[in-house]
Amino acid sequence: MEKLGNKEVKVEDIAENVIRNPDLLPEVFIGISSTNPRIRYGCAKILRIISEGNSERLYPRIDFFFELLDSDKRILKWNALYIIANLTKVDMENRFEDIFDKYFGLLNAEYMVTVANVIGNSGKIAKAKPHLTQKITNELLKIENLTTKSHLTQECKNILLGHAISAFDMYFDQIENKEEVISFATRQLNNTRNATKVKAEKFLKTIQ
Numbered sequence: 001m002e003k004l005g006n007k008e009v010k011v012e013d014i015a016e017n018v019i020r021n022p023d024l025l026p027e028v029f030i031g032i033s034s035t036n037p038r039i040r041y042g043c044a045k046i047l048r049i050i051s052e053g054n055s056e057r058l059y060p061r062i063d064f065f066f067e068l069l070d071s072d073k074r075i076l077k078w079n080a081l082y083i084i085a086n087l088t089k090v091d092m093e094n095r096f097e098d099i100f101d102k103y104f105g106l107l108n109a110e111y112m113v114t115v116a117n118v119i120g121n122s123g124k125i126a127k128a129k130p131h132l133t134q135k136i137t138n139e140l141l142k143i144e145n146l147t148t149k150s151h152l153t154q155e156c157k158n159i160l161l162g163h164a165i166s167a168f169d170m171y172f173d174q175i176e177n178k179e180e181v182i183s184f185a186t187r188q189l190n191n192t193r194n195a196t197k198v199k200a201e202k203f204l205k206t207i208q
Helices: 011-020 022-031 037-053 055-068 074-090 096-108 112-128 130-145 154-174 178-190 194-207
Strands: none
Touching: 011 022, 011 037, 022 037, 022 055, 037 055, 037 074, 055 074, 074 096, 074 112, 096 112, 096 130, 112 130, 112 154, 130 154, 130 178, 154 178, 154 194, 178 194
């Protein structure tokens, strides 16, 4: 952790070392509470890397990541959103269902990046838990009605609408009421943000 704080080693190298030596994992969890931002956020990235290919290693500590959703440190919250989504594929105890409302409730968060992280991980969750497909879809469809805020402008909202289309594209084959999603994407053909409009066009062509 000291070397991480002094930038003497790469986060990716530490993550590989922890994957090879699971006994080091508790030290990484302790590092999340460090007063040194470089250590704190470095440890968060290490856990994120581990969650991508070795999610079963982190699953016993899933409550730890649930608690990070309440963190006042937004970077920790964003990493927790990502890690929790990765853990859904090994969530045999259906723990995620207990915090579904809390997770997707962050679609109403003040900061755009928080909302974007929820949307960006939605497709992954839907693929891991097909029985939640309609609930997830219902939440994403609400993005059109998000209220703009000081840290979430109309342009931010336009970006988020594009993210939602990308999420739908990940699990469209699982959606029963496809017309709702098609209508959502069709409305974005008139979006003032060109990138979102292009996403809508490509998505609609793909599903035809």
